[in-house]
Every structure is written in C-alpha cells, then in structure tokens.
Amino acid sequence: MREIQSAEAVCQGHPDKIADQISDAILDELIKKDPYAKTAIETLITTGVIYVSGEISTDSYVDIPNIARNVLIDIGYIKPEYGFDGYTAGVITSINDQSPEISMGIPLGKAGDTSIVVGYATNETKNYMPIACNIANSIVKRIDTLRKEDIVDFFRPDGKAIAVVEYEDGQPKRVDSLTVLVQHEPYVSEKQLKEAIIEEVIKKEVPENLIDDKTKIIINPLGRFIIGGPMADTGLTGRKTIADAYGTAVPSGGSAFSGKDPTKIDRSASYMTRYIAKHIVASGICNKCKIELVYIIGMDYPISIDVKIDNKDIDKENLIKKIEEIFDLSPAGIIENLKLRKPIYKKSSIYGHFGKEDEEFEWEQLNKNILEGLKNV
Incomplete structure (x- = not known):
C-alpha cells in the first residue's frame, strides 16, 4: 500500500x-x-x-x-x-x-495546564524519527552551517525545506519531492543558487538511494528570494508546531513548546511521551509507536493514557500497565526524571525538538533497564 x-x-x-x-x-x-x-x-x-x-x-x-x-x-x-x-x-x-488564580490554585508538582500530548517513534531511522523529518531538518541545518561558516557567502538567514516521502508497505521507499527555499544576496544568479543547494545541501544530506529520476526537486519556486525574515513576514512564538514535532507522521497534540517552563505539562509531557515511545520501539516489540496522554490542570496524573503500536501480538492493556509501572507520568516525576530544570531550551527550539542526540536532551537517551523491562510485556 x-x-x-x-x-x-x-x-x-x-x-x-x-x-x-x-x-x-x-x-x-x-x-x-x-x-x-x-x-x-x-x-x-x-x-x-x-x-x-x-x-x-x-x-x-x-x-x-x-x-x-x-x-x-x-x-x-x-x-x-x-x-x-x-x-x-x-x-x-x-x-x-502569573495569574493569581493559577499560581495559588495549582499545588507544587501538579499539572500547570490542560492539554493533550502526543509522542512518537519509528525504527525506520537510527534516531527513531520519521525520515521526512530527518531530511527536512538536516537540509535547513546544513544551509545555516554553510551560511554561518561563510562556506557559501550568498545565503541569507531565512529559509525553509519540505520533504515528501513515499512509503510502500509501511517502509520509506523514495523521496517524492524536495522543496527548498533559501533567502539570498541580490548578486547571485538563480543558476548559482540552485547549483549550490543541489551540490552542497541536497547531495550531502539526502540519502542517495531515496532519490530517483521521478523525484521532484523544487528550489525557490518564485525565483528571487532577497527580501526575507521579519522584513517580509511577521514572526510569532509557537507557529511551527508540526515542524517542531513529527511532521505528518502522527497528529500533533496542538500545543506549542517554546517559552514555557517545564511545569507547563504540554511541553514537559510531550518530551516524556517521546521518551516512552522511543523506548518501546527500541525494545524491539514493535516498529512504530504513538503515545497519547491527556492532562487536566491541577491534577497529578494523566486522566487518559493511550498507546498504538504495529504489533497485534502485544496486549494493549498490558502495555499501558507496563508504561504506568515503569514511567513516572506525574508532572513532578517528568521534570525530575528528564532533568528539565536546566537551561537547555534555546538549543531545543531549532531543527525539531525530537531526534537530537545531544546528551542534555534526556528524552532522547535510552535506558538499558527500561528496555529490558519492556521486553517482558
């Protein structure tokens, strides 16, 4: 299919x-x-x-x-x-x-918001992320690196990439299209720009085996892109929720992350659901996993826990019980176990909040004891 x-x-x-x-x-x-x-x-x-x-x-x-x-x-x-x-x-x-009703009405360690959070992992890549996310993030990161290190001196700061991947029987088969938009200096020709993006970005960052003669590569579709950034468009915190998460692989919980301290459960529990999903897939019991939690402001535990995996031999209710047994889903437990009271947030805000392998992002680190515990579901 x-x-x-x-x-x-x-x-x-x-x-x-x-x-x-x-x-x-x-x-x-x-x-x-x-x-x-x-x-x-x-x-x-x-x-x-x-x-x-x-x-x-x-x-x-x-x-x-x-x-x-x-x-x-x-x-x-x-x-x-x-x-x-x-x-x-x-x-x-x-x-x-902060509103006195909120600050006085929420005991320490309780959920600081009402929200739905979603976490996801897949074994189609080494970092357990959808491959389209990895491709899109690696493209823009490469563009930023080339610009900031002055390797390509005609890139300007604004830019975007969209990767569309075709799957067959649940596995990535090919890149259907790549769209790359890069702001640039006025003196560069369209030919120079396209050559730089193809040679220095796409060929370096996109797996060669996923590109074929039918892959559509679109670069700056309107031609010139000189005026960009805030001069061309208003920017606002929290408008890139899909880019920050898993693309179209799973629905977003709907909340933005940036600017929120870890007591805001829509941020901290999103990191926890990723942590859980990644461990479930890495344990080998399934290829893909989606976790969904619902928190209510002032409560100390989610009122709803759901998990979806692609292994019909695993009993769903037993898996949920195992999740509750292994992972502390309380707001206070999430903050403590993922070490979220640290200045790690600006670094998390670019190139997606998930899939990075930096040590300070605890939600991406695998724990051998947890992996062994999940194998016994």
Whole structure:
C-alpha cells in the first residue's frame, strides 16, 4: 500500500523560529538564576521591532532586550541591508505576573495546564524519527552551517525545506519531492543558487538511494528570494508546531513548546511521551509507536493514557500497565526524571525538538533497564 508522509523545517532566521529562539533564550537565562521560575513567554517580531510579552513568576531579573538582540546577532542578523538586525532592532516588553488564580490554585508538582500530548517513534531511522523529518531538518541545518561558516557567502538567514516521502508497505521507499527555499544576496544568479543547494545541501544530506529520476526537486519556486525574515513576514512564538514535532507522521497534540517552563505539562509531557515511545520501539516489540496522554490542570496524573503500536501480538492493556509501572507520568516525576530544570531550551527550539542526540536532551537517551523491562510485556 502506498502512503505519503511529509515534514517541514525552517532555518534559524525564519521569523517564527526567531521568535521561538528568543522566547526560549529568555527562559534559559531565567532558569540559570532560578530553576523554579515559571514562564509563558510569547515573542512577536515585525520589521525593526521585537515585542516580548507573557507571564513570568520569579524574583530573578534578566535583561530581556539584550537577550533578544543577542539571539538575532547569533543567528546572523547583523547587516542593515537585511532590513532587521540585532544592533538596531527595538525591543518592547510587556511582562506580567502569573495569574493569581493559577499560581495559588495549582499545588507544587501538579499539572500547570490542560492539554493533550502526543509522542512518537519509528525504527525506520537510527534516531527513531520519521525520515521526512530527518531530511527536512538536516537540509535547513546544513544551509545555516554553510551560511554561518561563510562556506557559501550568498545565503541569507531565512529559509525553509519540505520533504515528501513515499512509503510502500509501511517502509520509506523514495523521496517524492524536495522543496527548498533559501533567502539570498541580490548578486547571485538563480543558476548559482540552485547549483549550490543541489551540490552542497541536497547531495550531502539526502540519502542517495531515496532519490530517483521521478523525484521532484523544487528550489525557490518564485525565483528571487532577497527580501526575507521579519522584513517580509511577521514572526510569532509557537507557529511551527508540526515542524517542531513529527511532521505528518502522527497528529500533533496542538500545543506549542517554546517559552514555557517545564511545569507547563504540554511541553514537559510531550518530551516524556517521546521518551516512552522511543523506548518501546527500541525494545524491539514493535516498529512504530504513538503515545497519547491527556492532562487536566491541577491534577497529578494523566486522566487518559493511550498507546498504538504495529504489533497485534502485544496486549494493549498490558502495555499501558507496563508504561504506568515503569514511567513516572506525574508532572513532578517528568521534570525530575528528564532533568528539565536546566537551561537547555534555546538549543531545543531549532531543527525539531525530537531526534537530537545531544546528551542534555534526556528524552532522547535510552535506558538499558527500561528496555529490558519492556521486553517482558
């Protein structure tokens, strides 16, 4: 049976992703000073201006305008001709204390929000991610690297990639299409740009065996892409939920991640569901696994747990009992076991929140004892 899965990823300089990075950079700085800081930070970016708003509960102080500008400079928004740069951008802040009804009504360790969270893993790749996600993320990461290391000097910070993968009998067969959009300097020709993207990006990052003579490769379909970033489009925290998760492989829980401290269960439990799904697949009892949890604000445990795997020989109810036995699904347990009170969030906000192998992302680390326990389902 033929199936299609797609995934989108964006470069560091995409307006929405800039907003995510600023929100998480502020969160990181707060957590460095106060690991128990509570935040819900939203960033909006438009031509020449950064708006930072939301709720923060902490006695610590951080220089929000300086953090925001440093994010822009680190990304590469350092030239006036981009129409937006870290040296001249204005920063407007509107930060309030957390609602007293919420802060007083939620006991320590209880869920800080009401949400549905979804986690997924598949053994079609070494990092247990859908291959379309890996391809799209590796393309934009490569573009950013080439630009920031000045290997290709005509790339600008904005960009996007979409990978569409065709499956046959549940396994990836071929790349049906690749679409790559890269902002560029005005002097470069379309031919030069396409050659650079094909030779330095696609051929380096996309498995050769998945590309055939029917694969559609589309590069900057409108031709020129000189004006980009916040000069061309408004950016907002949390608008790249599918790019941040698993593409179209599974439904999204619907919540954004960036700017939220780990007591926000829609973020922390999304990491936990990925952790669970990855262990279930890595244990060898199935090829694909989707976990779905439902949390209610103020409660200390999900009111609903569901798991879907592609092995009919495994009893679903027994597997759920094993999940409850092995994994602490309480908000406090998730924070402790995944070590979430650390400044790891800005780094998590680019190239997807899942599939990275960095040691600080505990939700991607496999535990041998857990793997052995799951084999006995």
